[in-house]
Amino acid sequence: EAAVTQSPRNKVAVTGGKVTLSCNQTNNHNNMYWYRQDTGHGLRLIHYSYGAGSTEKGDIPDGYKASRPSQENFSLILELATPSQTSVYFCASGDLGGRQNTLYFGAGTRLSVL
Amino acid sequence: AQSVTQPDARVTVSEGASLQLRCKYSYSATPYLFWYVQYPRQGLQLLLKYYSGDPVVQGVNSFEAEFSKSNSSFHLQKASVHWSDSAVYFCALSQYTNTGKLTFGDGTVLTVKP
Numbered sequence: 392e393a394a395v396t397q398s399p400r401n402k403v404a405v406t407g408g409k410v411t412l413s414c415n416q417t418n419n420h421n422n423m424y425w426y427r428q429d430t431g432h433g434l435r436l437i438h439y440s441y442g443a444g445s446t447e448k449g450d451i452p453d454g455y456k457a458s459r460p461s462q463e464n465f466s467l468i469l470e471l472a473t474p475s476q477t478s479v480y481f482c483a484s485g486d487l488g489g490r491q492n493t494l495y496f497g498a499g500t501r502l503s504v505l
Numbered sequence: 506a507q508s509v510t511q512p513d514a515r516v517t518v519s520e521g522a523s524l525q526l527r528c529k530y531s532y533s534a535t536p537y538l539f540w541y542v543q544y545p546r547q548g549l550q551l552l553l554k555y556y557s558g559d560p561v562v563q564g565v566n567s568f569e570a571e572f573s574k575s576n577s578s579f580h581l582q583k584a585s586v587h588w589s590d591s592a593v594y595f596c597a598l599s600q601y602t603n604t605g606k607l608t609f610g611d612g613t614v615l616t617v618k619p
Contacts, residue, residue: 395548422605424605424606431514431611431612432611432612433509433595433597433609433610433611433612434549434595434607434609435609436606436607439605439606449606481548481549483548483549485605493551493554494549494551494605494607496548496549496550497548498546498547498548499546499547499548
């Protein structure tokens, strides 16, 4: 079973502060993703990566940076956090070879920006 | 641009009753389609997926979904629900060329009454 671990699980930050959300996967998947989920809405893609050293912008990248230093780790960085970034953030990994095409999600990080 | 619409924000059914959760999509070609389930304070888990072929696909826990190209729909069904099926259900699509980048609907909250 694929394993995706996010840390921290909960975070309270101040407006203007820097926040780093971490994600680790142990399945050697090439692709990793960061989504945010807001109440009453589906997930929206922030950034994604095809492998170590690569990051790509998703649908809502403004205000976020991403870093993929290794196959296993993918971080989401909020340089200057704002209250509008209060949300639940999900990391996912996936191996898209053949017909696999399945994403495995972490349990989420609940971020509150005050 | 692609989109996914789940017209029912909340659905309540009695235990043992049949279930249908609706999903409509908009995409110019034939997409990859998915249903994910999210239990409280957990990440999303894949229920089933459709690529091509038989329009009825079977998933975990006796869920199935039927793809209709003419109706641009991918409705989720279950013959007899259990209280443990209470969760949020998301329909999602990916482009045929598939990058793993999913477009999600807003989700349907399912409550199963004992």
